[in-house]
Structures are given as C-alpha cells and as structure tokens.
Amino acid sequence: MAKAGAFSRSTAGVYAIAPTPFLEDGAVDYVSLDRLIEFYNESGVDGLTVLGQLGEAPKLSAEEAVRIATRFVERTTFPIIVGASAPGFAAMQALTAAVMDAGAAGVMIAPPVSLRTDDQIVGYYAGASAAIGAETPFVIQDYPLTFSVVMTPQVIRRIALENDNALMLKHEDWPGLEKITTLRGYEADGSMPRLSILCGNGGLFLDFETERGADGAMTGYCFPEMLVDTVALAAAGNRDAAHDLFDAHLPLIRYEQQPGIGLAVRKYVFARRGVLASAAQRSPSGRMTETTKAEVDYLLERLSHHDPRAKMSREH
C-alpha cells in the first residue's frame, strides 16, 4: 500500500532529514512531532527522510520507530523515506516490512563501519537488497566521515547495476564534488543507470553540488526553506542569487555541522522557531552550553539581516 508520489531515479528537490522530538524526560514528544510535520508540510520540501542518524534512530525501540515513521506517513502527502540501517538484516527486514506496510516510499541504508574492500561493500548491499525485497526502493547512504566506509564511484556503479531497487544516492562524501561529476559521467556514457543524487553533509557544499549535477539536498539544516530556495534558484539558472542566499546562511550551516553538537544546535533553532517544545535529545546526547546558545543567537541575529525568516518572533 504505497502512498502516491513515490520517489524515483529522477526525483529532484529537497528531502529534509527530520529530527525526532523528545520531552525533557526522554519520552517521544508526539505533540511537537505533529507540529514538526505541519511545519514540513508548509516548508516546500518534496519529501522527508525520517529515523536517520540525526533522527536519533538508534536510540529508539523497535516499536517507537515504527510508530513515529507511521505518523510521518499518515500526515504528509509527499514521500517518506525511512532510515533502516541496522546491525543485522533481520532487524532491517522487520523495520522495513513494517514501515513499507504503513506506506513509506522506501528505506535508506548505510554500510556498517566494519566494511573495507570494494567487494565487501557491494556484497553488503546485495544482502541488504535481498533482505528488504526487490520491490522496496532504497537509498544508498554514502557518508564516510561518520561510517569510515569509503565508496568509490565504481562501487556505487556496481551497487546501482546489481540492484534494480537502488534508486537514489544520499551523497555526503567529503570532498565530494568530483564524485558527482564522475557519477553523472557514468550515466552519460551509459555504464550506469541514473540515480537521483540528493546531497547531505549538512548542506555545506550545496551551492556547488547542484552545479555539478546533484538533484538537490537531503539534509536536516534548521531552515529547510533555504534549501528549497537555493535548489530552486540553481535549477532556474540563477547562479549568483543561489550563492547569495547560500552564503548568508553559511555561517550557521557551518556551525550546525559540528559533529556531536550539531543536532543540539538544530533542535535549538527549531525550538526557537516555535516548532519543537524543547531542544531535548534522548541520552546519550551532545550538551549545549549557554555560551553555545548565545553564539547561535548571534548567528541568527546576523542572518536575519539577510533572510527575514531568521528573525525570531518570540523570546526563549
């Protein structure tokens, strides 16, 4: 029972990575979750990816994960991709079956940190593809900074050739601009089927990634509207305007991309924007000091001179 509007090899635009709201005591905050979904519905994004690393998926029980993913599916009209990375195929299979049954558009799979060789990576995706079933579309997550697994363009090509349900690449290699160029070259010379390429990495290189041939962004930056506008400006050939908008946000993008506390910053801004009731994360979590908060406030204040959406309407 897939929802209308599944993603495909030609999907373009912005898929926001959604955080999972928690109350201060660590319980899932379903009230904020509904408000967050409403926020995304109005933000202009083309889809959502939920239960990723930055959705604190590994901290959820299996039941919570399915319940949250289902909530996203039920209250949106665009495709929902669910992070299904797991230590073993049994857990991956169980979660995938549950969320696909609930109407998810597909799943995202990151490689386990233990993989090293090209063959190990290709073999892993073959096993994962079999585990989730050939009818389930999936996204390859290529994030060496976090997972320590380096996929060359050739490896991605092999995965795409071997698995018809590999439709999209979440690209967050670093550096990664040439990788986009190489992959688009493979498609042009006919040696690889097209993949939708949406870029993560906090958006830090989005300005050039779209110019290299990426279809858009898949990241959780606290102003998804900016991602939408930047991708649209670039798609319209409005290069300088795309960079102008992007550059205005770059100091905050850069600040939010710090490992460990980046998610805290993101949730803090969502709280200041009135979307989340609290910036709380489930334990273990990066702490945010008063100095950090003041730095983010300063960045927001500076940003508001360029982008009125950064003007905070209420005290915190």
Added chain:
Amino acid sequence: MAKAGAFSRSTAGVYAIAPTPFLEDGAVDYVSLDRLIEFYNESGVDGLTVLGQLGEAPKLSAEEAVRIATRFVERTTFPIIVGASAPGFAAMQALTAAVMDAGAAGVMIAPPVSLRTDDQIVGYYAGASAAIGAETPFVIQDYPLTFSVVMTPQVIRRIALENDNALMLKHEDWPGLEKITTLRGYEADGSMPRLSILCGNGGLFLDFETERGADGAMTGYCFPEMLVDTVALAAAGNRDAAHDLFDAHLPLIRYEQQPGIGLAVRKYVFARRGVLASAAQRSPSGRMTETTKAEVDYLLERLSHHDPRAKMSREH
C-alpha cells in the same frame, strides 16, 4: 523472577558462549537449540552466555532474541547471561527488561566502536547501567580486537567503582595477561571491588590466564568440556596436566579463533559432534570450503589421539 543461582563477583568456572542454531534456510532451528541446551547441561559448564557476537545476535529480530534467551533460561538450572549490546539504550533496555523478566541472571554489554577516550568509555557504562537498572547485574565485555575500544585497567576500575551492578569482566584484551595481574592488584590494594574475571578470546591464552588470577573462561570453543577440565586442573594446582590438556587442543583452538570463519568452524564441529543438525549461519556469514572442512577433520583426528572426546562417532 530471577532464577536461583545468579552469578556474582566470585563466580568461577566456565560460562560457555552458546551459538544460535539455524536451518539451511536461515530460520532458527529450535530442535537443535534444545539438543544444544541438553549438551550444555551435561558438559559441566557453570553457566551460559547467549546472544553474544558469536551467537549471531545482531542478525536476530527483537522477538527471536527474547524467545531464544527464554528457551535457554527455561531449560537450564545454571545462570544465563544475555548479550544486550545495542546501538542505543532504548533497544538495550527493552531486551534487558524482557530477558530479566524471563529469568536471566544478567546481561553483557560491549562498548560501541565509536568510543575513544577514557571518559567516553566510563560515561557510556554509566548510561548503560542506568538504562538497564541498578538491580540488573552486568558483565563488562573488553574485546578491543573486535570493538577497537581500548580499556585500560584504570578505566575498568572506574566502571567497577561507579556501578554496583558491574559484577563480572569478560576479559579478551590481547595481549591481556598483565591486565589480569594489574586488576587483581587493584583488588588486593583495596582500590577496586572484586570482579569475577572470565576469559574469552577463544580460549587462546586460557592456560596462563587462570594462573594470573582469572576465575575461568567465557568462550565458545567447540569442546567446552576441555575448558571445564583445564580450569579445574588449574584450580587444583595441577599445572602440568592443565597445560598438557590445553596444548593438545591448541591447534584447533587456534584454528577456530580466526575472525570471520571461526564461528563456521565451531558450528561445523558441533554438527560433527551430533549437537547441531547443520553448521548453517544466518546471512551474512563466513563460508567454509571443502578444504577448510578437511583441515578441521584432520585437526580433530590428531586431537583424538590425546583426547578421546574428539573421536567423531559418525560420518558426516
């Protein structure tokens, strides 16, 4: 509802690491499981650790994990320790609650591979201890070869001092003999509460580990009876006899300890011994070629000259 015979800080002897039997199609083989439990009941071991790495725990769904652990608890009279390592505390908590409710004696927790500094490791165990609850005894698993997390003796001391429910150390650092000596020294000088130290690492150094002060073994070698006898001989001060028995098994111990295919070898021997119906592992798994099987057969044949238990009674 804990079963009589919980483990404690002074537990000595052998806790076998139990494999999980699978059918060739990947389903759990509950018939072999019951036969395996019967085998352990007659083997002389003092307890079992189930759902560890070599129990293929990450390949099980949450439901399977609880069902298998419960089966072990119900059909044995000695303590059952359950591997509860998980990517997040929510899953760890859920599994722990279920198996403790079913009568398990405690859980074993390995550190996630991302930990680096002393404080990170100590902090992680504080969080894990809180997640499983102060009333749940746990085993610290110290296995740097697999987890890349190096715990100094001081770090283990800090964990033991901070968490009253840390009762046992599964010691499998490599090299690790001096570590046992250092930890026993901490206990002697009163700076650390006693931990039961059971040694893993496939048993490769068991002959000297007991002499250094370890209380016994916690490993899954395919002849747990040998572990029982070696620990008993060492405890009785029968040094040469302990080494003689151990040395006779060492060629096979060494062969079984190979990462990747070690579990395949172990299951193959259990199958040859008539305990498991099949050596099958759930995917992904190390493959065992005919040459490998012939090498194991040769090692068993050589071993049988020293230890009649290695005489295989039936063709395979």
Added chain:
Amino acid sequence: MAKAGAFSRSTAGVYAIAPTPFLEDGAVDYVSLDRLIEFYNESGVDGLTVLGQLGEAPKLSAEEAVRIATRFVERTTFPIIVGASAPGFAAMQALTAAVMDAGAAGVMIAPPVSLRTDDQIVGYYAGASAAIGAETPFVIQDYPLTFSVVMTPQVIRRIALENDNALMLKHEDWPGLEKITTLRGYEADGSMPRLSILCGNGGLFLDFETERGADGAMTGYCFPEMLVDTVALAAAGNRDAAHDLFDAHLPLIRYEQQPGIGLAVRKYVFARRGVLASAAQRSPSGRMTETTKAEVDYLLERLSHHDPRAKMSREH
C-alpha cells in the same frame, strides 16, 4: 643558537602554516620558496609553522626537510616552528636537533594514529619530550579528524603539567569551542599552566574561537592577511567587524578545507596571487580539475566584492 623572538605560553596572533613549493617535476622550487617567505614577511603574521602535514613534510627526504626549514629561519625575523612528527623518536630527534641548531623556535608534534587511551597519549608525549630534549619548546597538535587520536582537556592538562617545554596547543579538534573554554577554565582555577592556543582546522571556526579565549590562528588559509585582521579585530573588541570580514571569506575557507584537495586549492590561490610559480604538489597528491579551478575563480571573484585583496591582478 635560537633566533630572537621565540614563542612562549602567551604568544598571540597568527602563525601561518607554510606550504612547500614544488616544480612540476616534483623538485623543491626554491625560487618560489624565497618569494613565499617574502610574502609572509609582508603579510603581518607573527610566526610560521613549516613542514607540517600541509607542508607535505612526509614527502620530503630528511635532507630536504632540514634545508627548507633552515631557509625559512634565515630569511625571517619572527619565530619558525617546525613540524617534527615522525614514526619513531630517532627520526624526530634527528630532525629536531638539526632545525633547532639552525635557529628554529621549537617543534610541533602530532600523536601517531595508533594511540587510543589517555595513558598512551600522555606517555607518548613524555617520550617525545625526552627525545627532543627539555630545552626544546614544543607545540601539541590536537587534530582528531586526521589523526583519529582524541585528547580530552584532561589529557592536554596532563601533558602540560608533565612537560615544561609544552608551551602551545595547536587546537583543531572538531567540534572544539567548548574545549577552549574548558582549558581556559583549568588555567583560571590554577590546575594547569597556561598554554598559547592557536587554532587550525583551516580557520573554519576562527570567528568564535578567539571569543572563547584562543590566542589566534595557526593555519594555512590562502589569505593569511584575513587571519591577521580577524584576530586583531577580535582582540580589539570589534566583534561585528571581525565576523563581517570572516563571513566574507567563509565560502572560500569552507572550500579550501576539503580533505584531499584543500592543499591543491590553497596552492592554486597562492599561484594566482603570484606567490608560487605553480600549484604543483609532490606525488601522491589531490588532483584539481578545470571545474574545480573555475569554482575557486568564482569564489575569488565573489570575495573580491568584499575584500579587494581577492582581486586577482593578472590572468592565469
């Protein structure tokens, strides 16, 4: 025979990380080297660090390393710090003796990637300090992104307490703002001697690092003049102006900080600025495509609207 103007625990300002110029055939380009030194002499920097990772030090023979370091010492009046990280203490000792004899102000030492525990790191610096001699000042390089060695503030404090010749910290942990605050707190409460803290990491967080208590920058960004001005504006309490200048450069800073091709970008800009004859690196090196060059040119063109020093005076 140390040159006047050694660095100290209170050194503030900018120490640029100098690249090593090569000809297209891989030979050291001493003509460009002299021009580079002249450039630094006029740039306003307070010192230089040479033969670091981004100085391609591991690609130099021992003789080349000493000759290049000596050239820097002879043609400048400010302190020269020499990267002396080496696989073993014998090579570290030999290089240190040679460059200190030539008039270097001290050496910089990064930890080998194999270190894991707090004690291993502290022990390594004790050995390194003994190898270079107590009279040789050294800089602790804390760069976990590259070296995979994570030093907590407590570890840095232990190193500072145990080694009187540890005078400076090259701070490039990521995230690292709280680390600066914590270290300055240790100094304030008297539990740690003061260290000069100069920040690396390509300058990506320099705007806030100075506000947290860092003394300045030690990095190789292709416009060291901007580093000098930003640190000076921050020191003068001119917060908004410091951020304005920094933000104008941030798109290029971000682009230059990409691992693998960052140095290629840096050398390319130095070549466009007329300082280096060529952007060549000694093999193995990151390649820079025409598209990459065009992207850097675009970034320079945009930057020149805010900072006239980015206006390129001649075609390339």
Added chain:
Amino acid sequence: MAKAGAFSRSTAGVYAIAPTPFLEDGAVDYVSLDRLIEFYNESGVDGLTVLGQLGEAPKLSAEEAVRIATRFVERTTFPIIVGASAPGFAAMQALTAAVMDAGAAGVMIAPPVSLRTDDQIVGYYAGASAAIGAETPFVIQDYPLTFSVVMTPQVIRRIALENDNALMLKHEDWPGLEKITTLRGYEADGSMPRLSILCGNGGLFLDFETERGADGAMTGYCFPEMLVDTVALAAAGNRDAAHDLFDAHLPLIRYEQQPGIGLAVRKYVFARRGVLASAAQRSPSGRMTETTKAEVDYLLERLSHHDPRAKMSREH
C-alpha cells in the same frame, strides 16, 4: 651491484625477519648484530628481511637504517630484503637507493594505514613502484591486523599485473588460508603472474599455509630452525611430521604472537639462546615483567621435551 642469489617469483623456503639488537641505553648493539647474523648463517634460512616493523625500523634514524642493512648484506651470502615502508615516497626512495646500492636483493613495502578503497591501494603501489624504480624487486606486505588495510585477492592480482617488479607477497592476512588458495587459482587460470608467497603472522598458521600453496615462511619466530624444518617436511610431503614439530612449538608461537609484547618475548628468547646480549628494545617498547619471563621459561622447558634446541644451555 646486486649480490648473487636475488629472490624471484619462485623463491621458496624461509626468510627470517631479523630483530635489531640494542644495548640497554638504546644504542644499536653491533656486537650482538654480528652474532645474530652468524646465527642466521647457520640456521638454514634462505634469506632475511631486515628493518621491518619487528626490526623496530621506525625507531631508527636514516643513517642507522642504512648502516644496519649494509651490515646484513656484507656478512651473508643469501638475499637480504629491506623494509622500506615510509610515510612518503621521498624517504622510501632514499632508503631504497642506499640499500640497493649496498647490495640488498629488494625491498618490502606495506601500505599506509590511511588507504581504504581498492583503487587507493593499487594506486599507492603504482606510486611506490615508480619511486623505487622498475629495476628494484619488491615484496607486497599484506598485514591488515596491523595496518588496517584490507587487500582482496583481486587487488593483489592488480598490483602484480601492473608492476613487473612485484615478485613476492608477504602474506599475513588473518584469516588467510583461502586467500592463498584463491591466489594460486589465479595463477593456474593464467590471470595473474606467479608471486612467491611467504607467510608471516608469527607463523601461527604455517602448518596449513604450506599445504595451501605457500612457498614458505617470512616471520621472526625465535626458533627459525623450526620454520626451516617445518617447511622442508611439508615440501617433502611428510605431513604428520610437519604438524608434529609445528604443534610442539605452537604454545610458544602463540605466546610470541601477542601484539605489543611479542617482540619482547622474541628478543628474550634470543638472549636466552645466547645470540643477543640483551632483550632491550629502543623506546617506546613493550615491557616484560618477571611473571612474563617465567611463563616463557616454562614454555621453553616444556618445548625442550619435544625439541632439544629449546633446551637452554646456560642460566640467565
């Protein structure tokens, strides 16, 4: 000026890995070095590999390295292979030129720990081969346990196909038996030129490695005579006798193979055998306690019942 008796693609037998003798104060012990060389000349080995990891090569200055390698060349009649792994190609080139000029038979090159993908590894060896020169034979060192670089058989085939001077593989993958079988299969089907395969890893699997097609051993076990005899017995088809001898040594082989203190054990036994004046290592080094020494003495005493060469003729 190469010495007669260079190694080749068909070299078989034992190349011992030679330790570097030091005095207690850390200076090279040239008296023991000469005695060690004499010992090897009488041991039956077919060649030596010097300045490897276990020769403490990274702790030597460039001058010491060349002097020691030259001494080995001058005082032996069999081929000397020199470890030339270095952080950069310049140092590799300099050392290689010096030792080849002195009469070495070739060099051994391990991959830097930073390599991950198949292409990176193949590319690295292409660069290394160019650096040392096409006329210099080299040995590929495949040791993932220490270097974290995993080479598939296909990668080794690519290196062998691309570099005519790649003549030998030091095989120490773990597990690695199937790898030998696969590589010999490539040779049999004509897809790869033959490599001499000598096995390291402390000799822990030598009994089966020869049966899989390895040409012999390249390791530093403290009884190289046993390696010589085992390889000869296996080559003569005397399977049981080869295993009997090997198994008698296995408790000590296993003990010596512990990372960190293995070299200390090896030097201790060489000292007890009267070859080295001292077991001293250059700092930093693994420490050997009195308990460890007593354990080695016990192992030697037990071994002497099976192999009279383990009978220690003098007190220590």
